[in-house]
Amino acid sequence: MDAGAPDLRAADHLPHAPADRLALPGDTMGCTHLVRGERRRVVVSLSLTSRPLLDSVRERLAEAGHCAVTPGLPDGSGRAVLFPGASRLTGTLSVAELLACSAIDRVTVLGSPLPPDPDARLVTRDHVRPQWQGDDLVLSATPALGDTLVPFEAPDPTPCCTDH
Known part of the structure; x- marks a missing residue:
């Protein structure tokens, strides 16, 4: 999800909002990723255990209109904000x-x-x-x-x- 967060502090709450609102399971992983380039920002990834749940979450987030939702990870070194335990x-x-x-x-x-x-x-x-x-x-x-x-x-x- 690209909500255009300018820094890590601003992005820290982003994985929690959909997890709380959509009642995601406790094994959901939510990570932040630094994106460099023309427009530096922090994006969020959510990792879910089932394809139907992933599709439902992607659809509901896109309908909310507050971020760009795309499949895949921006990199392999995400910073976990939401994780089991x-x-x-x-x-x-x-x-x-x-x-x-x-x-x-x-x-x-x-x-x-x-x-x-x-x-x-x-x-x-x-x-x-x-x-x-x-x-x-x-x-x-x-x-x-x-x-x-x-x-x-x-x-x-x-x-x-x-x-x-």
Whole structure:
């Protein structure tokens, strides 16, 4: 869906609107994708488990007239905003808990070749945005105070950095 969102912050709510309005199943994936070129913008992809549901959603979104709806993905590295278990990723969790209760396959720590300890505490800041890397949904984290980790993407980024 191309709703013409100028940046990631503006696009974050876009996958939730059709999911809520159309009562999409809990295994729906909603991702944002940066589109570069003449008109830089962020588009949204929704991944649904059945073809009839996909066709119905595409038709209803097109009828709503608030975005261009086309088939396919703009790229293979979408940033997941809506994914199974996303609503449970609040507060502080261990890496093992995060992996067990969500669709995230792996956590990486910037600057480290090793995966984090499963018991490492991750302070979510209620803003977890993993990205697709091949077939894996991967959350990039960074070390923080108190021997904790935080997701690399901050919930309130500096405006100059929101489209990187």
